[in-house]
Amino acid sequence: MKVIVTGGAGFIGSHTVVELINNGYTPIIVDDFRNSKPFIINQIFKITGQKPKHYAIDCCNYKDFETVFKIEKPEGIIHFAAYKAVGESVNKPLKYYENNINSLVNVLKLMNEFDVNNLVFSSSCTVYGSAKVIPVTEKTPTQKAESPYGNTKQIGEDILHDYFKTSKNKNISILRYFNPIGAHPSGLIGELPIGTPNNLIPFITQTADGIRKSLTIFGNDYPTRDGSCIRDYIHVVDLAIAHIKAFEKQKNQTSELETYNVGTGKGTSVIEVVECFEKETKIKLNYSFGEKREGDVAEIYADNSKIISELEWEPKYSLQDALKDAWNWQKNLKNVK
Numbered sequence: 001m002k003v004i005v006t007g008g009a010g011f012i013g014s015h016t017v018v019e020l021i022n023n024g025y026t027p028i029i030v031d032d033f034r035n036s037k038p039f040i041i042n043q044i045f046k047i048t049g050q051k052p053k054h055y056a057i058d059c060c061n062y063k064d065f066e067t068v069f070k071i072e073k074p075e076g077i078i079h080f081a082a083y084k085a086v087g088e089s090v091n092k093p094l095k096y097y098e099n100n101i102n103s104l105v106n107v108l109k110l111m112n113e114f115d116v117n118n119l120v121f122s123s124s125c126t127v128y129g130s131a132k133v134i135p136v137t138e139k140t141p142t143q144k145a146e147s148p149y150g151n152t153k154q155i156g157e158d159i160l161h162d163y164f165k166t167s168k169n170k171n172i173s174i175l176r177y178f179n180p181i182g183a184h185p186s187g188l189i190g191e192l193p194i195g196t197p198n199n200l201i202p203f204i205t206q207t208a209d210g211i212r213k214s215l216t217i218f219g220n221d222y223p224t225r226d227g228s229c230i231r232d233y234i235h236v237v238d239l240a241i242a243h244i245k246a247f248e249k250q251k252n253q254t255s256e257l258e259t260y261n262v263g264t265g266k267g268t269s270v271i272e273v274v275e276c277f278e279k280e281t282k283i284k285l286n287y288s289f290g291e292k293r294e295g296d297v298a299e300i301y302a303d304n305s306k307i308i309s310e311l312e313w314e315p316k317y318s319l320q321d322a323l324k325d326a327w328n329w330q331k332n333l334k335n336v337k
């Protein structure tokens with residue numbers, strides 16, 4: 001099965017491309033490298049022995065994107081390509097709405113034009129906001145988004161529901177990612193944050209590597225077991241495999257739209273992450289407590305029973321594995337860049 005992967009050179013995209021190849025799919029990467037690096041394609045070759053075909057085009061450019069569909073005649077598409085920095089989206093909302101919404105609309109128009117019936121869409125647990133009952137199931141009501149970024153995911157899901165009602169023979173899987181972390185166990189691909197990392201794990205690994213002086217833990221008086229925020233950290237390879245499982249299910253369907261939480265089902269606090277990293281790597285992290293970060297919810301983790309039963313997916317990697325892999329990648333970065 002030939003699958004277009006938008007954002008296929010990015011963090012989650014590149015790991016998914018590897019798993020697609022490992023499972024006999026032919027991924028076609030569409031990525032203009034605005035938030036990723038060309039050498040990642042070569043790294044994918046080192047891991048899999050196959051160099052995926054690649055188009056450096058902007059998914060918002062309909063004509064360019066159409067050419068890819070014309071040439072490739074894909075059977076499926078995974079749409080990762082999107083801006084994802086929560087803080088930046090607050091300051092530049094139109095950048096987020098323009099890119100994240102237009103690219104999705106183009107994907108759907110092209111699916112109609114070329115009779116492509118299978119789509120996996122990257123959504124986020126951000127749609128749950130500050131949920132009253134934890135863990136969250138797919139039926140937990142969504143809440144008004146805290147940021148324009150989060151809103152693009154909610155609007156994206158709404159667009160998919162409206163599109164599905166009017167379309168025939170389309171299979172759509174909406175995957176709500178919790179906190180993707182780690183790197184490929186080979187140490188050949190991983191996260192490439194541009195500038196100062198916003199997310200916890202790259203900030204930790206850069207601090208351990210001496211690139212940052214110290215980590216600030218945002219808040220220590222949340223109503224949680226140790227006062228720091230609780231999240232559901234999922235190894236990026238497990239997350240990548242969820243996309244394959246979604247396609248496997250779609251192959252037996254003629255028309256369905258399903259939403260799945262992709263998380264481990266376990267909540268871990270920021271302090272627990274830091275302690276686990278120190279234990280696994282034997283490195284003492286320089287950190288202190290600071291103010292709460294605006295928009296952070298105290299606690300969220302997934303009820304993942306739906307994806308486990310319907311897609312026969314299960315997380316295989318532990319938090320320890322993920323932190324070890326993230327650290328291994330950080331150390332290797334000097335050699336691969």
Ligand code: UFG
Nearest residue numbers: 124125126198199200201203216217218229231270293296
């Ligand atoms: N944190 C720190 N210090 C840092 C960075 C993060 O203490 O330097 C804390 C945050 O306050 C939070 C936890 O670490 O409690 C995780 O923060 P991340 O930024 O790594 O992840 P978030 O949970 O904020 O964000 C993730 C995704 C977003 C998504 C959001 C939904 O990255 O795309 O979940 O909740 F929108």
